[in-house]
Amino acid sequence: MSGIAVVGGGNWGTTFAKVLADGGHDVTLAVRRAEMAEEINDAHRNTAYLPGINLPDRIRATTDLREAITDTDYVFLSVPAQSCRENLEEIRPLLSDSAAVISLMKGVERSTGKRMSEVIAEVAAIGSDRVAVASGPNIALEIAQGQPTAILVASESDDLAMRVARIARCSYLRSFVSNDVIGTEFGGVLKNLIAIAIGIADGVGFGENTKASIMTRGLAEITEFAEALGAHRDTMMGLAGMGDLIATCMSPLSRNFTAGRLLGQGYSYVDVNSRMQQTAEGLRSVDSILEIASEEGVPMPIVQQIAAVLDGRMHPTELAPHLATDDDENPKGETA
């Protein structure tokens, strides 16, 4: 048995399939639309998501999940987090007894607050030794263009993390390994929220001081949250935390930043949703993260203000979460 499948032919799924193929592997890419499969197989392009990018011949697209998953060792999942469960329900009966499932997603499930690796283990009914996650500063289009970057692969199984990292690398993507699954996943989920705040600040017309202070306080806020949930601090200071925070907050290609900018420009949440053609996971994660934070007693002033802007309780120009403190005489969390 051998083989690698990527499920989800959007921005990241297609780019990740390219990384795997450029690393010397044959990859089956499971997509939903027949015309997309045809374009990928015949013209080696996915113009809807990666305009101007030539895809390697080693990627074969199919709309048939059975063809993609059967007898496959590694199944990489790159669909919107809210559709992870339904996709997995279709995948589960097709999985071989030893296949590993690797999440490329950066969201939590709204209805349960679960991380994607938890949803995978539950729905696919597989042990944590067959589940991995991969996350880092990975703006898809830049990687598809061959611009160099790195990613963190995490699994409770060192062996699986190493195997996935060896597969998921090529001349422009270096993979590092970790066993901090919680930190690697929450890094990706939480940086999206800070990127929305930076987008709001940008849309309003605030300059670099505002954005730098929100990013810095944002890193402290999401690190405290992630640590309370069991993440290692080092992970949050590394590629999957600070690295991804910087990439997402600074890139105009980021969908979360873009969604925030539209909010800052005065569009309502409903308008922003209808304008976004692609997945901005942060918009769907805000409520779940605040719920978990409240259960854990972790203060999240930035995320709270994003929620207030999203539901119209706060005007974007009032966004100044880094100024919010319960006790102005004793601001917590700063040494300077």
Ligand SMILES: NC(=O)C1=CN([C@@H]2O[C@H](COP(=O)(O)OP(=O)(O)OC[C@H]3O[C@@H](n4cnc5c(N)ncnc54)[C@H](O)[C@@H]3O)[C@@H](O)[C@H]2O)C=CC1
């Ligand atoms: N685009 C990027 O730069 C990166 C994205 N990610 C993460 O990867 C995941 C996927 O993101 P993208 O590929 O960028 O999203 P996208 O919006 O570009 O594509 C999503 C894909 O999932 C498919 N899909 C399957 N089932 C679906 C359903 N029930 N509803 C809607 N779509 C469904 C769509 O057809 C589409 O091909 C997200 O969790 C995102 O945070 C992670 C790293 C980088």
Ligand SMILES: O=C(CO)COP(=O)(O)O
């Ligand atoms: O996760 C990403 C970069 O690492 C992509 O960010 P967006 O989903 O905001 O585009």
